[in-house]
Amino acid sequence: MKNTIKVLRAExxxxxxxxxxxxxxxxxxxxxxxKGKFDPSLPLAFKISRLFNKSIEEIFxxxx
Amino acid sequence: MKNTIKVLRAExxxxxxxxxxxxxxxxxxxxxxxKGKFDPSLPLAFKISRLFNKSIEEIFxxxx
DNA sequence: TCCTTATGTAAATAAAACTTTACTTTTAGT
DNA sequence: ACTAAAAGTAAAGTTTTATTTACATAAGGA
Known part of the structure; x- marks a missing residue:
């Protein structure tokens, strides 16, 4: 499970x-x-995706 | 965190x-x-959503 | 260089997700 | 009513996610 959080944070x-x-x-x-040490919980993934106005699939x- | 898994299963x-x-x-x-006892992990949510050809947001x- | 802010990392702990075993209840067919 | 399959539930245990504290490193500005 990869993600683009670092980039989104930068943006x-x-x-x-x-x-x-x-x-x-x-x-x-x-x-x-x-750093890929673990995956977020589903609720946390939702919070992150809503903050960046992206779908979960776009981030993870x-x-x- | 609600979900429509029961319906998707039925379908x-x-x-x-x-x-x-x-x-x-x-x-x-x-x-x-x-039954809402807990939320799936993000990887499991992905597996379920791909199985049903839906986005995570459409299911959860x-x-x- | 010194200081500050941001990031990386680690160990111990807590909390949540998931497994296994096993039993009960519901539902539907015959 | 009987049976079988499906769903519900529960306890104990494991694994994964998240917290807390704490320290180390990197990068930049004054």
Whole structure:
């Protein structure tokens, strides 16, 4: 499961801490997701996708 | 987090056990998700949505 | 260089997702 | 009514996601 969060953050000029706050998780959680350490929960994926006005499929891709 | 899995299953004539097998989880997991006991992981949500040829947003909705 | 902000990482813990086993209830067919 | 299949449920245990604290590194500006 890959994602484009880092790019979306850059486009919106948000730090990991900014994004973490907006979706109500810890900064380390955002970092871990970006680094591919684990996948977000479905509710968290929804929060992130709504924040960036993208569909979940546009942000996350199941690398088969 | 609500979902329309029960309806989609009916449309595709699949039992909970059938669906569980297709997405490689236990029947109880499908049951629990349908009953709203917990949300699927993001990878599982992807598997289900691809099986039914729907977007994740079409199947799952964050009830506020 | 010094200081600050952002990012990366790690260990311990907590919480949520999922499994396994097993039993009960519902539903539908004959 | 009887039977079989499907659905519901529950407890105990494992795995994965997320938190907290804490420290280390990278990058840039003053």
């Amino acid at each position: 919106h000029d948000l730090t990991q801490a900014d994004l973490a706050e907006k979706v109500a998780v810890s900064r380390q959680t955002i970092n871990a997701i970006e 891709t199941a690398e088969e | 595709h004539d699949l039992t909970q056990a059938d669906l569980a097998e297709k997405v490689a989880v236990s029947r109880q997991t499908i049951n629990a998700i349908e 909705t964050a009830e506020e």
